[in-house]
Amino acid sequence: MFNIEIKMKNLSQIIFGALCGLFAMGLTSCSDDGVNLPAPYNPPESYNFDNVSYSGQTDRLNMLSEMISTIDEVTEGNAPDATTLLNMYANENSPFSNPDLNASTKQLKSKTYSGLGAIDANEIEAYINAFAQDAAMYKDSTWAPGQPGSVTKADGSGSYFLNADGVEYSEIIEKTLMHAVFYYQACEVYTREGKIGDAVDNTIVTPGKGTDMEHHWDEAFGYWGVPTDATASNFESAHLKYFGKYVKKGEAVGIPTFQNLLTAFISGRYAISTMDYTSRDEAAQEVRQHWEMISVTTGIHYLNCAIANVGDDAKFYHELSEAYTFIQGLAYNQDRIISGSDWAALLGLLEVNGEASFTSVTIADLNNIKNQLASIYGLEAVKNQL
Amino acid sequence: MTHQHRFWGIGILSLSRSMRRARTNTLTSIVLLLLLAIIGCSTDGANKHPDYDRSSVLADQANNIIGPNFTVLATSCESLDNSINTLIADLSLPHLEDARNALLNARTAFQKCTPYSSFEPSNSYALRNELNTFPSDTALIEQNIASGEYALGRVSTLDAQGFPAIEYLLWSANSDDDILNALTNDSNRRDYLTALSARCQEIASAVSNEWIAYSTMYVQQDGTDVGSSLGMVVNSLNLDFEKFIRDGKVGIPLGIRSLGNPLPGHVEAPYSGNSKALLMASLEGLLQLIEGSEGSSYSLRTYMNHVGAQHSGTELSGVIRNHINDLINQVNAIDRPLEAWLVEEAGAADQLYTDLQQLVVYLKVDMTSSLGILISYQDTDGD
Numbered sequence: 001m002f003n004i005e006i007k008m009k010n011l012s013q014i015i016f017g018a019l020c021g022l023f024a025m026g027l028t029s030c031s032d033d034g035v036n037l038p039a040p041y042n043p044p045e046s047y048n049f050d051n052v053s054y055s056g057q058t059d060r061l062n063m064l065s066e067m068i069s070t071i072d073e074v075t076e077g078n079a080p081d082a083t084t085l086l087n088m089y090a091n092e093n094s095p096f097s098n099p100d101l102n103a104s105t106k107q108l109k110s111k112t113y114s115g116l117g118a119i120d121a122n123e124i125e126a127y128i129n130a131f132a133q134d135a136a137m138y139k140d141s142t143w144a145p146g147q148p149g150s151v152t153k154a155d156g157s158g159s160y161f162l163n164a165d166g167v168e169y170s171e172i173i174e175k176t177l178m179h180a181v182f183y184y185q186a187c188e189v190y191t192r193e194g195k196i197g198d199a200v201d202n203t204i205v206t207p208g209k210g211t212d213m214e215h216h217w218d219e220a221f222g223y224w225g226v227p228t229d230a231t232a233s234n235f236e237s238a239h240l241k242y243f244g245k246y247v248k249k250g251e252a253v254g255i256p257t258f259q260n261l262l263t264a265f266i267s268g269r270y271a272i273s274t275m276d277y278t279s280r281d282e283a284a285q286e287v288r289q290h291w292e293m294i295s296v297t298t299g300i301h302y303l304n305c306a307i308a309n310v311g312d313d314a315k316f317y318h319e320l321s322e323a324y325t326f327i328q329g330l331a332y333n334q335d336r337i338i339s340g341s342d343w344a345a346l347l348g349l350l351e352v353n354g355e356a357s358f359t360s361v362t363i364a365d366l367n368n369i370k371n372q373l374a375s376i377y378g379l380e381a382v383k384n385q386l
Numbered sequence: 387m388t389h390q391h392r393f394w395g396i397g398i399l400s401l402s403r404s405m406r407r408a409r410t411n412t413l414t415s416i417v418l419l420l421l422l423a424i425i426g427c428s429t430d431g432a433n434k435h436p437d438y439d440r441s442s443v444l445a446d447q448a449n450n451i452i453g454p455n456f457t458v459l460a461t462s463c464e465s466l467d468n469s470i471n472t473l474i475a476d477l478s479l480p481h482l483e484d485a486r487n488a489l490l491n492a493r494t495a496f497q498k499c500t501p502y503s504s505f506e507p508s509n510s511y512a513l514r515n516e517l518n519t520f521p522s523d524t525a526l527i528e529q530n531i532a533s534g535e536y537a538l539g540r541v542s543t544l545d546a547q548g549f550p551a552i553e554y555l556l557w558s559a560n561s562d563d564d565i566l567n568a569l570t571n572d573s574n575r576r577d578y579l580t581a582l583s584a585r586c587q588e589i590a591s592a593v594s595n596e597w598i599a600y601s602t603m604y605v606q607q608d609g610t611d612v613g614s615s616l617g618m619v620v621n622s623l624n625l626d627f628e629k630f631i632r633d634g635k636v637g638i639p640l641g642i643r644s645l646g647n648p649l650p651g652h653v654e655a656p657y658s659g660n661s662k663a664l665l666m667a668s669l670e671g672l673l674q675l676i677e678g679s680e681g682s683s684y685s686l687r688t689y690m691n692h693v694g695a696q697h698s699g700t701e702l703s704g705v706i707r708n709h710i711n712d713l714i715n716q717v718n719a720i721d722r723p724l725e726a727w728l729v730e731e732a733g734a735a736d737q738l739y740t741d742l743q744q745l746v747v748y749l750k751v752d753m754t755s756s757l758g759i760l761i762s763y764q765d766t767d768g769d
Binding site: 145156166308311316358360361364367382384385 | 537638
């Protein structure tokens with residue numbers, strides 16, 4: 001049995017805040033030497049609330065890390081088999097070296113977007129199978145268009161393993177799962193009606209987890225990969241994972257991608273804890289909107305990198321694989337700014353028969369995608385610096 | 387991509403050379419880091435020197451350097467295309483010689499354009515990649531000729547097109563007769579050659595035409611922030627010098643990316659013996675951009691003088707000019723094809739590379755910090 005208490009905190013906070021306000025107004029004319037009022041309950045600077053818990057999200061972030069490390073062994077001459085990787089994807093048969101992950105009830109597969117219009121769980125499994133097959137056959141081969149294999153950077157500092165179409169398996173699996181699980185769950189599940197709507201309980205506090213509504217919001221935050229003590233002034237040195245790290249592309253050109261999303265998450269949690277549901281719904285929209293900007297700025301960044309590294313096949317195809325996944329990933333948010341037809345047209349320049357394929361791409365194509373994204377998202381002024 | 391390892395076997399592992407270079411590089415890196423650290427503490431970047439007529443600097447660059455150089459590139463590519471067509475119409479030795487001369491002219495013109503090829507309009511047309519990706523993948527060139535199926539401009543085709551691929555077709559066979567015979571006997575080969583020169587002409591004239599419209603905006607964006615024209619051109623010339631002149635033309639053939647094993651076949655013009663001339667031309671182009679046009683009162687040089695830029699107590703613009711002139715003299719003194727010289731005169735070649743590296747310090751550290759310009763390009767691959 002959980003230890004359950006009735007949540008009176010929220011109501012008392014509102015009343016207390018209002019009383020303080022009235023009291024302070026009444027005193028302004030004669031408060032020269034100040035009155036020591038207790039501080040009202042204000043939104044914190046970091047995601048520092050009572051009862052925040054998102055260990056399930058942290059588990060999934062760590063599962064993805066371990067899965068990708070296993071895939072990356074191919075560049076050291078080890079070909080991971082499909083069964084191991086599929087087990088990691090579904091967390092079956094204790095596939096992880098970290099026993100905590102094996103013991104976890106969480107998994108990536110069941111939380112992956114499943115449906116039409118964007119890469120889904122079945123296609124992820126297809127990429128995993130194709131990877132295992134190519135890795136077994138071509139792990140010692142040198143990549144060329146039409147020929148899977150490894151390609152080494154011009155400065156010799158590392159290699160990537162690509163499929164016949166120049167797509168890096170490691171990137172397309174990792175960054176697509178970032179979007180199809182983390183971004184999708186945050187945008188379409190945990191900040192939506194079913195998880196934070198008025199029908200969801202927001203009065204019964206489970207110690208350590210808050211109310212259901214609070215907990216769901218915290219789970220959305222947990223997918224971001226940012227610790228609860230990160231603030232706008234210290235986040236660069238914080239332990240950031242996945243989307244938490246990719247705020248830096250926008251921040252580097254003066255777009256406050258970190259601050260914006262953090263503020264949205266804090267406002268939403270504060271609104272839920274103070275039962276301000278109008279603000280909660282606004283914050284949910286802001287979360288989706290500002291998270292989208294992380295993917296777009298990062299996508300343009302990698303297009304710039306790819307264009308700059310034409311001639312170094314390893315860097316070029318690696319960076320283009322990244323760019324593709326960040327643009328493809330925009331699909332998992334229904335409120336996205338880019339229209340479905342624009343999205344499909346831009347992505348089509350990087351696809352053949354509906355699948356990522358980069359060996360026939362031109363620099364003009366890449367510039368075209370970049371320019372159109374910049375125009376759609378109002379990033380004209382910074383598109384070359386991203 | 388087998389061509390990357392084509393010359394792996396030629397070099398003799400020269401540990402002492404590579405170690406010496408590694409030490410030099412480490413020292414240089416430390417110096418660079420220290421300088422950067424000092425700059426990081428003392429500069430507030432963009433608005434440091436707002437009191438100079440930067441739009442006049444930009445106007446001189448736009449109207450007297452960049453515009454005219456793009457025009458020369460476009461006309462010389464047109465001449466190249468005409469010469470190739472004349473050669474194909476009448477496969478004779480004089481026409482072959484004409485085409486070769488026209489190629490050298492176009493390539494020389496191109497060298498003057500590379501310092502500003504990393505922003506618009508060159509960037510959109512991928513001017514550098516389309517015209518001058520080297521070393522060529524000769525297997526891919528022959529494969530494209532044999533199949534007759536290719537699409538110029540694809541990223542995967544760039545190392546089988548442009549000036550280096552034309553050079554391969556005009557020079558690489560054993561004798562002039564062999565070249566003419568190969569063309570006579572194979573219509574696909576003739577078609578490929580004309581497609582290559584037509585593509586060069588198309589890209590060069592598009593860039594030249596678009597510059598006319600772009601140049602107005604270029605002169606107007608007269609700040610020093612990252613998106614300003616000065617920010618772009620200084621970043622572009624640094625990237626060009628560091629990655630494509632120092633590394634591409636000298637460092638990589640010398641073995642900086644192959645454990646000190648020289649890769650002489652990776653020089654810019656391995657079949658024609660023109661690599662030295664092209665290296666000279668690019669250093670001259672860089673000097674022209676920094677000095678400004680003949681008699682101009684506004685240039686990067688005058689701007690550096692205006693802010694009192696110095697290197698170790700000496701006027702920085704003079705240090706840079708003398709250093710580039712010294713580099714030009716070193717290159718001018720090379721008495722044989724660059725690919726042979728790099729291997730046979732290892733000591734002098736190491737010195738040339740070290741001196742090219744020294745110019746990076748003057749341009750990327752001293753010049754940018756004195757003008758309050760931030761280097762925003764990066765050569766990383768993220769994660």
